[in-house]
Amino acid sequence: MPKHETPLLDQLISGPWPSFVDDLKTYAEYRRKNPNNVEYQIPEDVVDDLLGVLELSYVDKETHWKHGGIVGVFGYGGGVIGRYCDQPEKFPGVAHFHTMRINQPNGKYYSTEFLRGICDLWEFRGSGILNMHGSTGDMVFLGTRTEQLEEVFFELTHKFNQDLGGSGSNLRTPSCCLGMSRCEWACYNTQEAAYQLTHEYQDELHRPAFPYKFKFKFDGCPNCCVASIARADLSVIGTWRDEIQIDQEAVQAYINGEIPPNGNAHADGDWGPFDIQKEVIDLCPTGCMRMEDGKLVIDNKNCVRCMHCINVMPRALRPGNDRGASILVGAKAPILDGAQMSSLLVPFMKMEEPFDELKELIENIWDWWMEEGRNRERLGELIKRKGFRELLKVTGLKAIPQHVKEPRHNPYIYWYEEEVPGGWQRDIKEFRKRHLR
Amino acid sequence: MAYEEKKEMLLKELEKKSKNKTKFYFNDLAKILGEKPRMAKKIVNELVDEGKLVFWSSGSTTMYSLPGIGKQAAAEGEAKSEE
Known part of the structure; x- marks a missing residue:
């Protein structure tokens, strides 16, 4: 009752x-x-x-x-x-x-x-x-x-060898995808990275002194199974910097219907015969694929790692061999100030133990955020408020084309005074000698 | 100011402020201490370990308060409710 x-x-x-x-x-x-x-x-x-x-x-x-x-x-x-x-x-x-x-x-x-x-x-x-x-x-x-x-x-x-997770103004429990344990696309060992960083940052995980929450998430490839790009203040997303590996025989097998596309995930519907042009090449977001003399050709420089072609034809296409991760920063869910996706900070970093390069980057970012962040301000909001330029300064990174989200969106480029020869001062007389009024 | 003196100073300052306010952000404490965040964290955490400060958490944000102050103290039978 x-x-x-x-x-x-x-x-x-x-x-x-x-x-x-x-x-x-x-x-x-x-x-x-x-x-x-x-x-x-x-x-x-x-x-x-x-x-x-x-x-x-x-x-x-x-x-x-x-x-x-x-x-x-x-x-x-x-x-x-x-x-x-x-x-x-x-x-x-x-x-x-x-x-x-x-x-x-x-x-x-x-x-x-x-x-x-x-x-x-x-x-x-x-x-x-x-x-x-x-x-x-x-x-x-x-x-x-x-x-x-x-x-x-x-x-x-x-008894269970298990710790408490993070809550409050702490580093939150780092999370990762299955990674190399089950997935052929994992470009680095996500579980190892999550494990190492969890141990390294015990103090940050258990003793709150941040302005607000901070999340790491480790995705092994750009499929982003733990949604790091949408949820983590620091997203580590597996990628490669050489070329997508192509097995041309397997490409033909897909075209001839010998291998079902998408690992046979869509077997329950009748989608007709596989059409590589319609289902792969035309859907490439940068149009960097084509068939040439019966062979699949990829212009790798224009590949944005959307993973679509690899997902559709896993037997024919694989991530490249020179693997590591892209580091992005500033994502958050929509509680304050709207949802935000991560912004690319480091296009490629080798992800090898003991992950020193990553740790140095993280600590520089934390020092900045702990000093400049307002109460309940996530890293993404601080970057928006102070500017990406400021983030580059504190992390000691140089601006590169990959940081530009939309070319020609804003015509002004802001320099620090010390970056400009002679600073903001100029000798007007010297200037007038070269440029008449 | 010596390390121990800083701890005392922080507690005194919080006692003064606690008349109007029961919870403080970490940044407020760092400001009172006049220290950079990492040093302030060390001092504040020692005070927590000594039981002179307590964490308060909403789940998403953590704040600090003097023990026995604030509405949850009543629920734990530690002090009379202020409400």
């Missing part, structure tokens, strides 16, 4: 789609029955009360959660987000309902033993409700009481 009547929430069950309300009700019932005789460390009716407080919010049309909190584990300023209900007497099960963010294993590889272990832990010491995964990639444990935080943290670190 549910603890609270929830007619409004029940509406969400009535549709044909799966509903979280169904899940929560099933789990509330499970917790009441407690078939495994778990000695719950937080109230048994936490899920019932969660449904109750949500129903009340639907009735009142306002939230009953307070904003933020002072909870955490010793020495850490992130990874725990305090949540308190403002109706604790009505819903004692969720009087404290803190969130814990857990650093996900790279590439999100789990053993079933590990998953069972963390689920058991969270059922024992928390609400048992979790998100796999938050948008930064963490495992998100939803709802426990303050006195359980240290206990959960101890078990996570000592």
